[in-house]
Amino acid sequence: MGALIPDETIAEVLERTDLVALIGRHVNLKKAGSLYKGLCPFHDENTPSFTVSPTRNTYHCFGCGAHGHSIKFLMEVGARSFPEAVKELAAECGVEVPEQRPESPEDRQKREEKKSLERRLLDAQDALTGYYSDQLFGPSGDRARRYLAQRGLSRRSAEAFRLGWASGDKRAFSAFLERHQLTLDDMVKLGVVMEPNEGWTESRPLRGGYLRFRERLMFPVVDFRGDVTGYSGRILDNNKKIAKYMNSPESPVFTKGQQLYGAFTARSAARKAGRVVLVEGNIDVVALWDKGLEGTVAAMGTALTPEQVRLVKRLNSNAVCVMDGDAAGEKAAFSSLEPFLDAGIQPRAVMMPDGSDPDSFVQANGIEAFNALLDSAAPLMDILIKRQADIHPDDPPGRLAALREVVPALSKLTDALSKDLYISQIETQLGLSSEIIRSALAEVKSPKPGRGGPPLRQEPRPGPNRAPPPDYFYPEAQNGPYTGKLEPIPESFSPSIPESFFLPGYVSQILVFIVQFPFLAQRMHATGCHKYLTQPGLIAFFHSLYGEVSVGRTPNIDQILSGLGDPQATAYLRGLQALPLIVESEVVETAFDDAMLRLQRGALEADRSRLNREIKGVFYSNPIRCAELNEELNRVRAALSQLSAVSAKGAG
Numbered sequence: 244m245g246a247l248i249p250d251e252t253i254a255e256v257l258e259r260t261d262l263v264a265l266i267g268r269h270v271n272l273k274k275a276g277s278l279y280k281g282l283c284p285f286h287d288e289n290t291p292s293f294t295v296s297p298t299r300n301t302y303h304c305f306g307c308g309a310h311g312h313s314i315k316f317l318m319e320v321g322a323r324s325f326p327e328a329v330k331e332l333a334a335e336c337g338v339e340v341p342e343q344r345p346e347s348p349e350d351r352q353k354r355e356e357k358k359s360l361e362r363r364l365l366d367a368q369d370a371l372t373g374y375y376s377d378q379l380f381g382p383s384g385d386r387a388r389r390y391l392a393q394r395g396l397s398r399r400s401a402e403a404f405r406l407g408w409a410s411g412d413k414r415a416f417s418a419f420l421e422r423h424q425l426t427l428d429d430m431v432k433l434g435v436v437m438e439p440n441e442g443w444t445e446s447r448p449l450r451g452g453y454l455r456f457r458e459r460l461m462f463p464v465v466d467f468r469g470d471v472t473g474y475s476g477r478i479l480d481n482n483k484k485i486a487k488y489m490n491s492p493e494s495p496v497f498t499k500g501q502q503l504y505g506a507f508t509a510r511s512a513a514r515k516a517g518r519v520v521l522v523e524g525n526i527d528v529v530a531l532w533d534k535g536l537e538g539t540v541a542a543m544g545t546a547l548t549p550e551q552v553r554l555v556k557r558l559n560s561n562a563v564c565v566m567d568g569d570a571a572g573e574k575a576a577f578s579s580l581e582p583f584l585d586a587g588i589q590p591r592a593v594m595m596p597d598g599s600d601p602d603s604f605v606q607a608n609g610i611e612a613f614n615a616l617l618d619s620a621a622p623l624m625d626i627l628i629k630r631q632a633d634i635h636p637d638d639p640p641g642r643l644a645a646l647r648e649v650v651p652a653l654s655k656l657t658d659a660l661s662k663d664l665y666i667s668q669i670e671t672q673l674g675l676s677s678e679i680i681r682s683a684l685a686e687v688k689s690p691k692p693g694r695g696g697p698p699l700r701q702e703p704r705p706g707p708n709r710a711p712p713p714d715y716f717y718p719e720a721q722n723g724p725y726t727g728k729l730e731p732i733p734e735s736f737s738p739s740i741p742e743s744f745f746l747p748g749y750v751s752q753i754l755v756f757i758v759q760f761p762f763l764a765q766r767m768h769a770t771g772c773h774k775y776l777t778q779p780g781l782i783a784f785f786h787s788l789y790g791e792v793s794v795g796r797t798p799n800i801d802q803i804l805s806g807l808g809d810p811q812a813t814a815y816l817r818g819l820q821a822l823p824l825i826v827e828s829e830v831v832e833t834a835f836d837d838a839m840l841r842l843q844r845g846a847l848e849a850d851r852s853r854l855n856r857e858i859k860g861v862f863y864s865n866p867i868r869c870a871e872l873n874e875e876l877n878r879v880r881a882a883l884s885q886l887s888a889v890s891a892k893g894a895g
Contacts, residue, residue, distance in 0.1 A: 247350070248329050250358075252340055253314070256329055258553060259336035260313040262300050269320055277511045284320060285309045298510035300467075300557075357495070364433055364496050367425050368463075368471045371435065374419045375407020375461045383415075384408040387460050390479045394526065395606055400533035403508060404462065409476060411457030413448040427452065433473075434492035459489065462525045464497070464543070465507040467557070473497035475504065475525055475543055488525070490543060500548040504528055505540040506558065513538030513558040520617065521547075521555065521579075521590075522565045522601050523572060530602040534610040547579035552586045563620045564592040567600045573630070580623050584655035591620035624652060624665060632672045639870020642673045643862075646683055649673075653680075654687040676876050678851065679869075682859040750775060751819070753842045756835050757788060758819045761798045763835050764788040772839045775846050780812025844886050850879045 263279055272279040283293035283304040292306035303310045317328040333340045378384050387408040391401060430436040436452040444451035459476030466472050473491030491497050505528040513519040520539040522528060531539045542551055555562050566572040576592050583590045593616050595604055605613050631645035656662040666680050757764050767773050768789050776782050784807055791798035807813050854876045861868045
């Protein structure tokens with residue numbers, strides 16, 4: 244018994260593999276119209292006779308007759324077995340190959356029966372399409388032909404798309420089945436005939452069954468191979484209170500979410516035009532084709548699925564979504580953005596003006612105006628951001644609500660530069676900081692505890708006997724404008740103080756300055772930097788020091804520390820007092836000014852880090868508090884910008 248790779252896996256590998264790129268590794272291909280040409284790798288030749296067709300996903304040599312698809316090419320060129328070739332290509336295009344198992348005779352029989360059934364149903368549906376077409380151009384199709392004429396559609400386009408008319412005449416349908424030796428059972432499998440509620444009755448036409456499509460204009464759904472897999476039927480009277488479109492149900496040969504209407508007719512045109520146009524209605528596809536815009540497809544009234552996006556990509560990775568000028572059209576376009584981004588496509592889009600659709604717009608303005616509209620299409624991500632900014636109130640809760648609508652699509656971007664550019668754009672249009680946007684992105688990727696994700700990582704706090712770290716929040720501040728030698732606080736400096744007394748590096752460094760050079764307390768007071776001292780013992784020390792230098796006296800550090808009355812602060816400050824001089828006295832003022840800038844910057848960076856953590860904690864649970872924190876964060880960011888300007892001026 245041989246091992247078997249499922250047919251659907253093989254089909255997916257063939258569909259996803261870029262045949263031009265694969266063959267291009269071995270053959271120097273040059274574009275020639277809709278094909279690519281090169282010297283055949285299977286025989287010696289001087290004039291290229293080897294062609295690759297991206298639309299058919301096959302290669303063919305007119306010299307030696309070599310012909311096949313991507314799997315066969317890899318087997319021939321790379322001397323791989325069939326399973327080896329499938330697995331190699333599957334790994335490249337991200338298709339999972341199920342664990343193979345030996346195929347028993349029973350499994351082989353089931354597989355062959357399944358393929359035989361599918362072929363029989365496809366052949367039956369091909370004949371059925373001919374029947375519907377005959378009805379359209381026969382006596383019963385008069386009303387449907389008038390409708391097509393009113394929509395400006397020619398017989399040429401009706402024949403190209405194999406349009407038809409389902410009259411609902413049971414006797415005519417029964418005669419058609421008998422004439423073509425088709426079974427009622429197969430019609431039921433295809434969903435064309437529905438079982439009666441009261442059960443089958445042999446004496447009645449179609450044994451009492453109902454025709455699914457009655458008095459509907461029929462749009463056959465044709466796959467890339469040219470097989471009719473299903474139908475979409477449209478009523479002619481929009482005033483009827485029934486569904487405008489009715490699609491074939493799921494069947495052995497039809498799954499609506501895996502088909503694009505118009506894909507077969509758009510194959511060559513989409514590549515030639517350099518883009519594929521995605522519209523909402525089947526009638527729009529036919530109408531645009533009739534006017535010369537042939538590379539157009541529709542998703543058949545469903546939210547675009549990943550499978551449909553892969554079909555779009557097979558036509559052309561440059562996709563333009565045309566949104567009908569109503570809320571439903573906008574919603575459909577926005578819902579397609581994430582599947583597109585998952586497939587590595589950044590689609591463009593255009594909104595039809597004044598509530599029109601492509602067909603009515605072309606009838607009123609001409610195909611040239613519609614092409615100009617397509618040329619003006621903007622990235623769908625840009626449209627989404629602007630739309631959310633427009634429809635939500637310009638207040639903190641509204642801006643956060645808009646952000647939540649945008650972040651899922653933003654998280655799908657894999658290109659770091661594109662993501663950064665859009666973060667900047669969202670920052671401008673929604674008035675939110677990049678920190679909040681990145682926090683929201685982190686929530687999408689790593690849900691908060693209680694939302695099904697792992698617990699958020701928490702940074703360990705320094706222990707009580709660990710040395711103050713360097714400037715954690717702004718490490719480059721250690722290399723500020725002052726370029727002289729600035730002694731760092733030794734790592735061995737670890738006085739026995741409680742964890743609550745832990746000080747960031749930028750605070751410890753400023754304390755070293757005023758302990759070693761007490762006159763700097765006045766300079767520190769003038770800038771307001773003393774406000775960053777929050778521990779009571781340190782505040783008391785600074786005020787004692789400042790009280791002395793402000794009246795021109797030289798303070799006695801030992802005396803101040805002896806009377807401080809705070810053993811923890813005293814131990815800490817005596818440790819600083821015992822350190823080597825932090826800087827030479829000739830440049831102390833310049834170095835201290837730089838240290839104060841680092842103190843201010845470091846404190847603001849600490850605030851920013853704190854606010855980011857708090858925002859992350861309340862982003863989903865408390866939008867009002869999140870908005871308040873965002874306003875505070877904006878003030879911190881503005882202050883940091885001012886400090887950067889001061890630093891740059893000092894450096895200059």
